[in-house]
Amino acid sequence: MVEIYAPWCGHCKDFIDKYNDIGQLLFDNAPRYFVAKIDGSKYPEIAKRFEIKGFPHFVFFKRGKPITYEGDRNVKSITEYIKKNGPENVQRLNCGQLIEQKRRSSQMVVYFGKTEADSRFLLTEAMSIREKRFSFFWNDEPECWEKHGVKPRTITFMTNFELEGQKMSIFEGRARLGDLAKFLVEPAIPPLVQYDLSIGETMRSVKIPTIILFRNEEDEFEDYAGVFKKAALANRGKAIFVWSDKDDEDGRELSKHMKISDYGLDPGGPIYPSIRAMWIYKNKRYIS
Numbered sequence: 001m002v003e004i005y006a007p008w009c010g011h012c013k014d015f016i017d018k019y020n021d022i023g024q025l026l027f028d029n030a031p032r033y034f035v036a037k038i039d040g041s042k043y044p045e046i047a048k049r050f051e052i053k054g055f056p057h058f059v060f061f062k063r064g065k066p067i068t069y070e071g072d073r074n075v076k077s078i079t080e081y082i083k084k085n086g087p088e089n090v091q092r093l094n095c096g097q098l099i100e101q102k103r104r105s106s107q108m109v110v111y112f113g114k115t116e117a118d119s120r121f122l123l124t125e126a127m128s129i130r131e132k133r134f135s136f137f138w139n140d141e142p143e144c145w146e147k148h149g150v151k152p153r154t155i156t157f158m159t160n161f162e163l164e165g166q167k168m169s170i171f172e173g174r175a176r177l178g179d180l181a182k183f184l185v186e187p188a189i190p191p192l193v194q195y196d197l198s199i200g201e202t203m204r205s206v207k208i209p210t211i212i213l214f215r216n217e218e219d220e221f222e223d224y225a226g227v228f229k230k231a232a233l234a235n236r237g238k239a240i241f242v243w244s245d246k247d248d249e250d251g252r253e254l255s256k257h258m259k260i261s262d263y264g265l266d267p268g269g270p271i272y273p274s275i276r277a278m279w280i281y282k283n284k285r286y287i288s
Contacts, residue, residue: 002059004040009055021075093137095144107134112145113153163191192232195244209279213243214260216272
């Protein structure tokens with residue numbers, strides 16, 4: 001929340017103590033929120049940008065989008081508005097709870113650090129952009145950091161997929177929302193997964209190729225599944241491995257795009273199963 005004020009404004013002067021109270025309440029909150037203020041008379045371009053007709057003027061930024069606050073101007077109303085519309089809480093777990101959660105969750109983001117660290121605030125922002133696809137937690141126990149082999153203020157992505165068991169990836173990028181959002185893409189992909197539209201979006205957002213096994217109910221899928229799983233594990237992080245069923249709506253569209261009707265694994269043999277590869281980042285498509 002940003003208050004745009006003017007030093008000569010009587011209403012702004014009357015609101016100084018209330019705004020300070022709002023800032024302290026939100027600073028002590030879990031998750032922590034921040035408020036700011038800027039002199040609109042000193043920066044007329046700000047007043048023009050937000051079409052300000054009077055002071056004070058309040059702008060709430062949600063996922064980078066400015067929203068004019070038009071509610072009551074008191075401590076309770078503004079505080080509740082920010083809590084309701086701000087990023088969600090990141091649940092704190094002690095080390096025992098974290099280990100148990102690792103067993104139960106297939107995908108989770110964990111921040112190791114103290115509550116005052118900027119990275120934890122970054123994590124609360126990341127919760128909104130990843131649309132609750134996985135859980136977010138934090139741990140503030142140094143002995144737990146040591147147990148997991150991480151330094152304080154470390155963001156990790158933990159997975160527990162059926163094919164590969166528990167695995168932890170460490171975020172080593174800059175403390176920026178965009179960098180963290182990109183980091184949370186590839187580790188979230190299971191070693192082998194059925195194709196759907198969400199996987200299709202992932203395929204378009206990464207730089208690695210995708211290997212696709214097309215099948216139907218009549219083919220001898222299990223004969224190829226074991227080999228395909230081994231290949232997926234051996235090339236983890238180098239390619240996305242998916243399988244697609246011709247009777248599935250999303251799979252049919254992908255089959256058309258990859259020209260599965262031409263031929264299968266054996267020229268002149270049955271169409272299914274078939275293997276194709278596509279590398280969207282390089283705009284390439286391959287036929288087995």
